[in-house]
Amino acid sequence: MAENQVQSQKGYSVFDFMQDFGTEDKCEKTLFNWRFPQGYVCRECSNTTYCQLKCRKLLQCNRCGHQHSLTSGKLFAHSKLPLTKWFMAIHLLTQSKTELSAMELKRQLGVNYDTAWKVKHKLLQAMKESEDKSKIGGIVQLDYVYWGGEHRGGKRGRGAGGKTPFLAAVALNEKGHAIAPKHLPRHLAEYCFRFNNRFNLRDIMPRQAKAAVRTPPMPYKLLKLAEVRG
Ligand SMILES: [Zn+2]
Known part of the structure; x- marks a missing residue:
């Protein structure tokens, strides 16, 4: 059964992550590659030849x-945020079974709330752009998705104020990957991204990081606007 495959697979632990991306140097080398x-x-x-200016990186x-x-x-x-924190944010976002709130990310990264919100939504934007490229086809799977309701100090989880539960119909392609409609909201893209990578917890982190490397920067105003308008 699909669920057992997901649960029994070898995960990507914090120790694995630290081994691969625990220092700024390791993150820089990976990013370069x-x-x-x-x-x-x-x-x-x-x-094809270059030199590295140490003083200004x-x-x-x-x-x-x-x-x-x-x-x-x-x-x-x-971004003034060290690459180690960006990579840790990607790790937390991709390994979490459910949506990771900006408040939780703030605590885990040791940054302020605004920084955590921006990091999270920039990464979701990368997921969205990655998922937007998929094509429609195949069979459909239904699941519950919760959208919105994230604000300071609010109740969290299913009963959180402002969260809108809706039944998402996700079209699957021949490989069983979720296919998103064009221009879907970032949170739905996050759901599709998780769903598509559910069998491969070890690959989901680099996959998301590579999507982030390919995604152009998005100014804060546009980030906010796009979130409101979906
Ligand atoms: Zn040149």
């Missing part, structure tokens, strides 16, 4: 001198 899977290529002149092309950071133009750009 994801961003340049074929090795460094200058985006200005396509040269910039990569500089050896031919044209173009400089950029590992995170520039991507979701993590303009």
